[in-house]
Amino acid sequence: MKLALISLGGEGSKSISKEARKYFDSVDEVDIKKIEVRVDEKKVEVLYEKKPLPEYDCVYIRGSFKYALLQRSISSALQGKCYLPMAPESYTTAHDKFLTMLELSKLGVNMPRTYFAATTKQAKKLLEEVNYPIIMKIPSGTQGKGVMTADSLPSAKSMLDTLEVFNQPYLIQEYIETSATDIRAIVTGKKVVAAMKRKGKGGEVRSNIHQGGTGLAYELDYETERVAIKAAKAVKADICGVDLLEGVKSSMVIEVNLSPGLAGITAATKKNVADFFAKFLFEKTKEFKGESKEGKYEEIIKEFGMKPQKEVIMNLDIKGGRIRLPEGITKITRFNADDEIALIAEKGKLTIKDLDVKKE
Numbered sequence: 303m304k305l306a307l308i309s310l311g312g313e314g315s316k317s318i319s320k321e322a323r324k325y326f327d328s329v330d331e332v333d334i335k336k337i338e339v340r341v342d343e344k345k346v347e348v349l350y351e352k353k354p355l356p357e358y359d360c361v362y363i364r365g366s367f368k369y370a371l372l373q374r375s376i377s378s379a380l381q382g383k384c385y386l387p388m389a390p391e392s393y394t395t396a397h398d399k400f401l402t403m404l405e406l407s408k409l410g411v412n413m414p415r416t417y418f419a420a421t422t423k424q425a426k427k428l429l430e431e432v433n434y435p436i437i438m439k440i441p442s443g444t445q446g447k448g449v450m451t452a453d454s455l456p457s458a459k460s461m462l463d464t465l466e467v468f469n470q471p472y473l474i475q476e477y478i479e480t481s482a483t484d485i486r487a488i489v490t491g492k493k494v495v496a497a498m499k500r501k502g503k504g505g506e507v508r509s510n511i512h513q514g515g516t517g518l519a520y521e522l523d524y525e526t527e528r529v530a531i532k533a534a535k536a537v538k539a540d541i542c543g544v545d546l547l548e549g550v551k552s553s554m555v556i557e558v559n560l561s562p563g564l565a566g567i568t569a570a571t572k573k574n575v576a577d578f579f580a581k582f583l584f585e586k587t588k589e590f591k592g593e594s595k596e597g598k599y600e601e602i603i604k605e606f607g608m609k610p611q612k613e614v615i616m617n618l619d620i621k622g623g624r625i626r627l628p629e630g631i632t633k634i635t636r637f638n639a640d641d642e643i644a645l646i647a648e649k650g651k652l653t654i655k656d657l658d659v660k661k662e
């Protein structure tokens with residue numbers, strides 16, 4: 303199987319491709335800066351150094367927010383043809399902190415209250431109603447660079463004026479007191495594979511390692527783990543880094559990183575996170591290849607001699623008081639061993655549902 307890792311060629315991407323060579327038959331490191339996407343009414347074409355991008359079984363796209371549109375276009379063009387750990391829209395959502403909040407909210411993920419105002423005049427009015435300190439953020443900022451703290455109304459107002467001069471959109475966010483710490487959770491699929499707690503350098507509110515923060519391995523409690531996994535699901539990312547603040551009542555998500563740096567988390571947890579990514583990509587690619595051949599509903603139905611209809615009527619296999627689901631049913635539902643499944647049993651009726659799938 304062939305993997306392409308499209309990125310800016312940073313250290314994280316290099317270590318992932320190194321580990322991926324253990325699993326994939328070939329791994330191509332593709333420079334995102336040399337990619338073009340062409341679209342007309344008939345097709346979308348991805349070109350690399352002016353030639354069509356070869357076919358791959360898995361394409362993992364990394365890189366900064368500057369390439370969000372390109373990343374979305376590439377994955378949109380490749381969707382269905384190979385395993386992609388992100389949906390096309392993940393790139394535009396996750397690279398914008400406010401769009402991320404909107405998606406998180408749909409799944410009921412806890413977060414600091416966040417405002418986005420149409421005009422500075424409106425935002426200033428809002429500043430008169432909030433408690434201080436307050437956080438102001440550039441939606442596409444990274445490494446702590448777009449995050450500011452205002453202790454009072456006058457300082458918040460002057461920050462807004464400056465942001466307006468630079469024509470810079472911003473978010474106003476409730477400040478969560480965590481003694482300048484945050485949590486970075488690395489999610490692959492439905493698992494948190496590594497987590498660290500970061501602490502900001504003396505007097506600094508931002509705990510990013512790029513701002514001098516230090517990271518220590520951290521064991522997440524069950525609830526926080528669920529929040530991180532749900533956040534990944536909200537932005538449709540199978541691989542990501544979720545930043546959380548430990549609030550008094552619950553852990554709150556502040557952002558989802560699609561290209562989490564690996565050096566900090568690897569040093570803090572002593573885990574080979576690059577290898578986790580590589581192995582996960584390989585397993586999912588295998589699943590994708592299998593599924594695209596035999597995972598279609600109609601084919602499963604045929605294979606098990608059932609008729610394609612909404613309700614499948616059959617005799618149940620009950621042994622020792624335990625109901626065993628027919629294999630075809632397990633395949634159609636795509637339940638996995640590590641899914642959180644709810645069973646609702648009533649007289650003559652059993653509903654089984656995957657709790658990880660969308661909030662109802």
Ligand SMILES: Nc1ncnc2c1ncn2[C@@H]1O[C@H](COP(=O)(O)OP(=O)(O)O)[C@@H](O)[C@H]1O
Binds near residue numbers: 447
């Ligand atoms: N609402 C908040 N309350 C308290 N601290 C915050 C808040 N938002 C961000 N921070 C601090 O600033 C850091 C950077 O914020 P984040 O939203 O993760 O942006 P970036 O993309 O720059 O990492 C966080 O890790 C955290 O330490």
Ligand SMILES: [Mg+2]
Binds near residue numbers: 445446510557
């Ligand atoms: Mg962050």
